[in-house]
Amino acid sequence: MTDVSSAPLAASDATATTGAVQDMSGASAASAPAAPANGKTPWETLPVTVKVNGISHGPMDVPAGLMMIDFLHETLGLTGSRLGCGQGICHACVVIVDHADGSSETVRTCITGANYFDGKTVRTVEGHAVRDTDEKLTLAPIQQAFLDHFSFQCGYCTPGFVNAATVLIEGLKRNPVARADLEAAITAGLNDQICRCTGYVRYYEAVRDVILRTPGCIKDAK
Ligand code: FES
Ligand code: FES
Helix, strand or coil: CEEHHHCCCCCCCCCCCCCCCCCCCCCCCCCCCCCCCCCCCCCCEEEEEEEECCEEEEEEEEECCCEHHHHHHHHCCCCCCCCCCCCCCCCCCEEEEECCCCCEEEEECCCCEHHHHCCCEEECHHHCCEECCCCCEECCHHHHHHHHCCCCCCCCCHHHHHHHHHHHHHHHHHCCECHHHHHHHHHHHHCCCCCCCCCCHHHHHHHHHHHHCCCCCECCCC
């Protein structure tokens, strides 16, 4: 088992759609308290082994109360997931959990402990864009559509919208809807995502755009 305090901390440098942000403080993360002489931590720990964006992490022990968003930020150095309300309301912090049957769902990382993800396969906002051997970054279609439609302003909510829209689109590929039911499907898929800046309209337009040009999402597409 690896103690969480020994896991690497990394800074990342991306945008709202790729999910990376710079550490504005410039300060390094605080070091964990020294382990007692008996080698045991004075707090309860729980095991975590998790695959994130195709990379396996663990097994390691984490504090029982450690929320997944802090595990992503501080332990894995994946700072793209946003802590908004911290109370399970705004869904800015959601990541994607992929299931063995091919389905997926979003999970709020501000109110879900890291241990919940033990044994799970997760995608964060950093996992959508692809970087080729020349370091050229190609955004996922939904990320590009959010840019093209000027869907966001501050971008704080965008990682959550990227993940929720991805789950929606992938779900429609497995279970297409009739064109007449598309607006209701988009509303259902994005309804939990809160944005404090925009009127949502451009987010919804971007998602509709991607769905309509993604083969297999609409039953009666001509
Ligand atoms: S930050 Fe997690 S739901 Fe708001
Ligand atoms: S763009 Fe600012 S919260 Fe959505």
